[in-house]
Amino acid sequence: MASSKETVAMSVGRLLEEGHYTRQKLNEEVSNKFLQTYLELLDFSHLFFTQKDVDELSAKYGSSMAGDVLLGTLKPAYEVYALYTKRVDDRVAKVKELLRQPIDFKSNATVELSRQKSPWPKDEAEADQLWRGRIANELLQEHLSEHPIEPAPQLVTRRYDRLARNVHEQDKDEQIKLFLDALAQAYDPHSEYLSKADMKNFSINMGLSLVGIGAMLRSEDGYAKIESLVPGGPAQVDGRVKVGDRITAVAQGPAEFVDVREMRLDKVVEMIRGKKGTHVRLLVIPSDATDPSRRKNVELVRDEIKLKDQEARADIIIKKDENGDPIKLGWLTLPSFYADMDKHQKSTTRDVLALLKRLKKENIAGLVVDLRKNGGGSLEEALSLTGLFLKSGPIVQTKDYNGYIRISSDPDSGIAYTGPLVVLTSRQSASASEIFAAALQDYGRAVIVGDKNTFGKGTVQTILPIGRFASLLGSHNDEDGALKLTIQKFYRVAGGSTQLHGVASDIVLPSLSDLPEFGEGALKNALPYDEVAKAKYTKWSDSHSLFVDQLRRRSEERVKNDPEFHYVMGDMDRLRHKIDENRISLNEDLRKKELAEDKLRKETRSKERLARNQEEPQIYRVTL
Numbered sequence: 001m002a003s004s005k006e007t008v009a010m011s012v013g014r015l016l017e018e019g020h021y022t023r024q025k026l027n028e029e030v031s032n033k034f035l036q037t038y039l040e041l042l043d044f045s046h047l048f049f050t051q052k053d054v055d056e057l058s059a060k061y062g063s064s065m066a067g068d069v070l071l072g073t074l075k076p077a078y079e080v081y082a083l084y085t086k087r088v089d090d091r092v093a094k095v096k097e098l099l100r101q102p103i104d105f106k107s108n109a110t111v112e113l114s115r116q117k118s119p120w121p122k123d124e125a126e127a128d129q130l131w132r133g134r135i136a137n138e139l140l141q142e143h144l145s146e147h148p149i150e151p152a153p154q155l156v157t158r159r160y161d162r163l164a165r166n167v168h169e170q171d172k173d174e175q176i177k178l179f180l181d182a183l184a185q186a187y188d189p190h191s192e193y194l195s196k197a198d199m200k201n202f203s204i205n206m207g208l209s210l211v212g213i214g215a216m217l218r219s220e221d222g223y224a225k226i227e228s229l230v231p232g233g234p235a236q237v238d239g240r241v242k243v244g245d246r247i248t249a250v251a252q253g254p255a256e257f258v259d260v261r262e263m264r265l266d267k268v269v270e271m272i273r274g275k276k277g278t279h280v281r282l283l284v285i286p287s288d289a290t291d292p293s294r295r296k297n298v299e300l301v302r303d304e305i306k307l308k309d310q311e312a313r314a315d316i317i318i319k320k321d322e323n324g325d326p327i328k329l330g331w332l333t334l335p336s337f338y339a340d341m342d343k344h345q346k347s348t349t350r351d352v353l354a355l356l357k358r359l360k361k362e363n364i365a366g367l368v369v370d371l372r373k374n375g376g377g378s379l380e381e382a383l384s385l386t387g388l389f390l391k392s393g394p395i396v397q398t399k400d401y402n403g404y405i406r407i408s409s410d411p412d413s414g415i416a417y418t419g420p421l422v423v424l425t426s427r428q429s430a431s432a433s434e435i436f437a438a439a440l441q442d443y444g445r446a447v448i449v450g451d452k453n454t455f456g457k458g459t460v461q462t463i464l465p466i467g468r469f470a471s472l473l474g475s476h477n478d479e480d481g482a483l484k485l486t487i488q489k490f491y492r493v494a495g496g497s498t499q500l501h502g503v504a505s506d507i508v509l510p511s512l513s514d515l516p517e518f519g520e521g522a523l524k525n526a527l528p529y530d531e532v533a534k535a536k537y538t539k540w541s542d543s544h545s546l547f548v549d550q551l552r553r554r555s556e557e558r559v560k561n562d563p564e565f566h567y568v569m570g571d572m573d574r575l576r577h578k579i580d581e582n583r584i585s586l587n588e589d590l591r592k593k594e595l596a597e598d599k600l601r602k603e604t605r606s607k608e609r610l611a612r613n614q615e616e617p618q619i620y621r622v623t624l
Contacts, residue, residue, distance in 0.1 A: 003466075003467070003470040003479075003480050004072075005074060005172070005173070005176050006072030006073075006074060007072065007470045007480075008176070008180070008466055008470055008480050008481070009069050009072055009074060009176065009179075009180060010069065010070055010071070010072045010470075011466050011469045011470040011480070012069070012180050012183065012184070012193055012466065012483055013026055013066070013069040013070045013183065014070065014469070015464060015466075015469060015483050015485065016183065016184065016187055016191070016483070016485070017070075019464065019483075019485050019487065020187050020188075020191065020401075020485055020486060020487070021188075021400070021401050021459070021486045021487055021488060021489060021527070022187060022188075022401070022527070023401050024187060026066035026067050026069065026070055027066070027067070028062075028063040028066075030066045030186055030187075031061075031062060031063050031064060031065045031066040031067065032058070032062050032063070033186040033525065034065050034066050034182055034183050034186040035057060035058060035061055035062055035065050035076075035080075036186075037182040037183075037185050037186045037524065037525070038077075038080060038178070038179060038182035039054065039057070039080070040524075041178050041181065041182050041185075042080070042081070042084045042178070043084065043087075044116065044220060044221050044222075045114075045115040045116065045118075045221050046115050046116075046118050046119065046120045046121070047091075047115065047121070047127065047130060047131065047134070048084060048087040048088055048091055049083075049084070049087060049120055050120055050121050050122065050123050050124060050126075050127055051119065051120040051121065051122045051123070052122070052123055053083065053087070053120075054120050057080060057083075060076075061076045061080075066183065066186075069183060074176060074179070076179075077175055077176055077178075077179035078172070078175060081170070081175045081178075081179075084167070085167050085168065088163065088164055088167045089164060089167075091127075091131065092160045092161070092163065092164045094128070094131065095131065095135060095156075095157075095160050096157060096160065098131070098132065098135050099135065099139075099153050099156060099157050103135075103136050103139055105136070105140055105143075105586065105587065105588035106587065106588070106589070107586055107587060108585070108587060109133065109136075109585075109586045109587075110133075110583040110584060110585050110586060111130075111133035111134060111136070111137045111583065111584060111586060112133075112582055112583060113292070113578070113579075113582050113583065113584050114221075114582060115130075116221075133586065135156065136586050137584065137586060138152075138156050138159075139152045139153065139156060140152075140293070140586060140588060140591065141292055141293040142155055142156065142293075143293075143588070144291075144293035144588070144591055144592065144595065145293050145295050146295060147249075147257065147283055147295050147297055149249055149256070149257050149258075149259050150259075155259055158259065159222075159259060159261050159262045160262065162262045162263060163222065163262040166262065166263075166264050169264075173195065174195075177193060177195040177198075177481075180193035181193045184483065184484070184485075185524070185525060186525060187486070187525065188459065188486050188525055188526065188527050189520075189523035189524060189525055189526055190457070190459055190461055190484070190486050191461070191483070191484060191485050191486050192483075192484045193481060193482075193483055193484075194463070194481050194482045194483070194484060195481045196478055196479055196480075196481055197266075198481065199478050199481060199482055211273060211274065211275065211276045211302055211303065211304050211305075212233075212234075212269075212272055212273040212274070212302055212305070213233060213234045213235040213241075213272055213280065213282075213300045213302060214229060214230035214232070214233015214234055214235050214236060214303075214305045215228075215229050215230065215233070215235045215241065215272070216228045216229075216230070217247070217265060217268065217269060218265070219265045220246070222261050222262040223246035223247065223248065223261055223285075224246070224247045224260060224263075224265055224268040224269075225244065225245070225246050225247075226241060226242065226243050226244060226245045226246075226247070226284075226287075227243065228243060228375055228428075229241065229243060229373070230305050230310075231309065231310040231335025231336050231373065231374075232305065232306075232309020232310045232311075232335060233303075233305045233309065234300045234301060234302065234303050234305075235300060236335075236373070237309075238298065238300055240296060240298045241282065241284060241296075241298055241300075242286065242287050242288075242513075243287065243428060243513075243518070244287030244288075244513075244518065245284040245285065245286055245287050245296070246284060246285045246287075247260060247268065247282050247283070247284050248260065248261055248283050248284065248285060248295065249282075249283035250268065250271045250272060250280065250281070250282055250283075251280070251281040251282075251283075252271075252274070252278075252279075252280060252281075253278065253279040253280070253281070254279075257281070257283055258271070273302070274302050275302065276302055276303055276304055277301060277302065277303070278301070278302050279299055279300070279301055279302070280299070280300055280302055281297060281298065281299045281300075282297075282298045282300070283295050283296070283297055284296050284298060288512050288571065288575055290574055290575060290578040290594070290598075291584065291591060291594060291595060291598075292584070293591065293595070294595065294598070309335075310335045310336050310338050311335075311338070311346075311351055312332060312333065312334050312335075312348060312351045312352050312355060313332070313333045313355075313621070313622075314330060314331065314332050314333075314355040314358065314359055314621075314622040315330075315331040315333075315619050315620060315621055315622065316328055316329070316330060316331070316359065316362055316364065316619070316620045316622060317329045317330075317331055317617050317618070317619050318617060318618040318619075318620075319617040320615075327365050328362055328363060328364045328365055329364055329365060329366050329367070329368065330356075330359035330362075330364040330366070330367040330368070331367075331368045331370065331619075332352065332355060332356075332359075332367065332368065332369045332370065333370045334348065334352070334369060334370065334371055334374050334433075335373060335374060336348075336374055336375065336376070336377040337374070337376060337377030337378045337379075337381040337382050337385065337432045337433075337436075338377055338378065338381065339377070339378040339380060339381050347381060347384075348377075348378070348381040348385055349381055349384040349385045349387075349388065352385060352388065352416075353388060353416055355622060356388070356416050356417050358622045359622060360417070362622075364419070365419070365420070366419060366420040366421070366422070367417060367419060367420070367421050367422070368421075368422045368423075368424055369421070369422070369423050369424065369436075369446075370424045371423060371424060371425050371426075371429045371433040371436065371437065372424055372425060372426040372428060372429060372450065373426070373428055373429075374428075374429055374430075374432075374433040375428060375429075375430045375431065375433070375455075376430050376431025376432040376433055376434075376457070377431075377432050378432065379396075379408075379432055379435070379460075381432070382395075382396075382432035382433075382435045382436050383395050383396065383408055383409075383410065383411060383435075384410075384411050384412065385436060386410065386435070386436050386439045386440065387410035387411055387412050387414075388414075388415065388416040388417065389415065389416070389417055389421060389440060389445055389446070390410055390415065390439070390440075390443055390445060390540070391410075391413065391415055392409070392410045392413045393409060393410055393443070393493075393537040393538060394407045394408070394409045394410075394493050394535040394536070394537050395408055395409060395410055395435065395439045395493065396408050396435045396438075396439065396490055396491070396492070396493070397490070397491040397492070397493065397495075397532055397535055398460065398488050398489070398490060398491070399488060399489050399491060399532060400487060400488045401487070405491075405532055405533075407535055421440065421445060421446040421447070422446060422447050422448075422449050423436070423437045423440055423441075423446045423447070423448050423449070424449055424450050425437055425448060425449070425450035425451065425454050425503060425505060426450050426451045426454070426511065426513055426514070427451045427453065427454065427455055427513050427514060427515070427518040427519050428455065428513065428518070429450070429454040429455060429502075429503075430454065430455035430456075430457045431455075431457045433454065434454045434455065434456075434457070434458065434490075434498040434502055434503050435490060435498065437454065437503045438492040438493075438494075438498055438503045439492070439493060441503060441506070442492055442493050442494040442537070443493075443537065443539055443540050444539045444540045444541065444545060444546060445540040446546075447506050447507065447546050447548060447551060448503060448504075448505045448506045448507075449505055449506065449507045449508075449509060449555075450505045450508070450509060450511070451505065451508065451509075451511055451513060451514035452504065452505060452508050452514055453501065453502040453503065453504050453505070453519065454498075454502035454503045455502055455518070455519050455520055456498065456499060456500045456501055456502035456519050456520035456521060456526075457498070457499070457502075457520055458489055458490040458491075458497045458498035458499030458500070458502075458520075459486045459488065459489055459490070459499060459527060460486070460487055460488035460489070460490065461484050461485060461486050461487065462484075462485055462487050463482050463483070463484050463485075464482060464483045464485060465478065465480070465481075465482045466480035466481055466482055466483060467479065467480045486527070489527065489530075491531070491532045493534070493535040493537050494534055494535075495531045495532055495533060495534040495535075496529070496531050497529050497530055497531065497532075499520070499526075499527055499528070499529055499530075500520050500521055500526060500527070500528065500529040501529050502519065502520070506546070506548045506551075506552070507548070507551060507552050507555045509555070509559065509565070510559065510565050510568045510569045510572060511568060511572075512568060512571055512572060512575065514572070515575070515576070515579070517579065563608065563612065567605055
């Protein structure tokens with residue numbers, strides 16, 4: 001039997017106070033963060049509540065809301081939600097009024113692209129003004145889309161009807177789920193409250209026997225946004241869908257697209273999942289689009305996502321050196337640090353060891369370990385894998401709330417590969433990937449190449465079932481959900497944390513994903529960076545550093561003369577400018593002109609590539 005909502009809330013509050021890494025009490029400071037987080041979970045773009053609402057709610061609950069949770073008081077959760085419902089109803093009525101009027105797309109007005117960091121409108125009049133711009137932009141966006149679904153006014157009307165319906169459909173359980181989630185996220189972005197439904201999804205994801213496209217979605221500003229792609233899943237293998245893309249519509253096979261903006265996330269997921277072998281089409285706004293009316297139409301075949309697809313792979317690349325002689329390089333792609341918890345049959349380290357044997361037989365002159373899409377996984381595997389490239393010694397330090405530091409060392413004194421080593425990283429390399437890269441960098445064993453920094457997730461979470469704490473007898477049922485709680489922090493052997501800073505590349509290569517908007521620093525309430533004492537370890541070699549300065553100079557020279565990198569740098573500048581400016585024009589002609597320039601740029605590049613006709617290196621896949 002489930003405990004009462006009040007009991008669940010009290011347990012969550014107590015577990016956060018007593019179990020979270022910060023051991024932060026539910027005081028006034030947490031209370032204010034908690035209210036802010038709850039308001040933002042409801043109103044992501046700061047458009048429904050006004051500053052006046054926020055001030056009134058802060059005066060009423062700002063200092064006491066967190067403490068109230070410990071008393072089992074849930075009144076604030078329901079009251080804030082009721083006000084939100086009223087604001088949505090009033091606004092949707094006004095939006096429909098707006099949609100009946102003609103809108104001028106010839107003006108020179110602009111609107112904000114993202115309102116996540118903008119202040120709340122000070123009153124209703126300012127909100128009305130913001131909404132006029134927002135609706136004009138939504139209409140123009142649909143009007144300019146190359147894949148129109150239905151006339152823009154009908155589409156947008158339907159969208160807001162759906163939003164209002166969703167808000168009314170959220171029952172008390174779902175309101176409390178949001179409320180307790182806001183409380184956990186006030187502590188740090190990786191702590192969250194998982195309801196019974198979340199738990200079911202969580203165990204499906206961990207078991208990986210899901211038929212779909214292999215994408216994790218989250219809701220943002222009414223869109224289903226791609227948070228991560230499952231390694232080896234249909235979406236990742238296809239390569240067209242990227243992290244940060246926003247899904248605007250979904251179609252089953254050849255059927256018409258259905259607009260999914262302002263649709264509940266579980267409904268969107270339901271539309272994307274389906275029978276193995278069937279087709280699903282997604283209409284997405286690319287993460288690097290400077291104009292949100294740009295769309296990608298991606299057709300994918302649903303498939304079961306099996307652990308097999310996440311395994312390490314190796315390729316041999318044959319390239320010519322300066323003298324025209326062929327050189328063999330090993331390229332090891334690691335989609336995740338996997339381990340078979342139950343049967344111990346699968347292990348990243350074991351697979352990589354077998355692949356390294358094959359690569360060494362081929363006499364490779366150097367090895368690249370590619371972690372660009374590796375979001376982490378098993379810590380044990382990260383340790384033993386790092387150990388394949390080092391003699392012995394500490395690999396990572398872990399600190400818990402009371403300052404106790406545990407040093408984890410290389411479990412095996414053997415060494416599997418002693419040749420030149422490059423570790424390739426990106427902003428998507430996170431957690432266990434960062435431990436592997438940081439250790440090899442601190443030991444002076446490998447040159448780290450890629451984005452400026454990795455993701456920066458230097459914390460450890462555990463999952464505590466609430467049922468065990470909520471009832472006196474400690475029932476083990478899942479009805480009460482669970483709390484995902486941050487309990488430890490990771491530190492490099494050199495003493496710095498991987499938290500927030502991640503691992504900085506020795507050599508940075510231009511890439512479109514290299515934006516601080518992708519990473520721990522972009523998350524609210526992220527835990528700070530700090531340092532602990534350096535562990536005792538011996539560098540790989542005293543006699544030579546890895547010639548990093550020389551390599552960096554050569555790399556910069558190559559980048560400067562490479563047309564492909566010029567394209568990337570041009571795109572990065574445009575994207576950076578757009579994000580910083582955070583405005584988009586409501587002038588149809590101007591938008592069309594920019595879209596046409598985009599298209600022309602793509603076509604020109606394709607022609608230039610054909611004309612260059614470069615000799616591609618030969619690539620061979622090595623199998624286990």
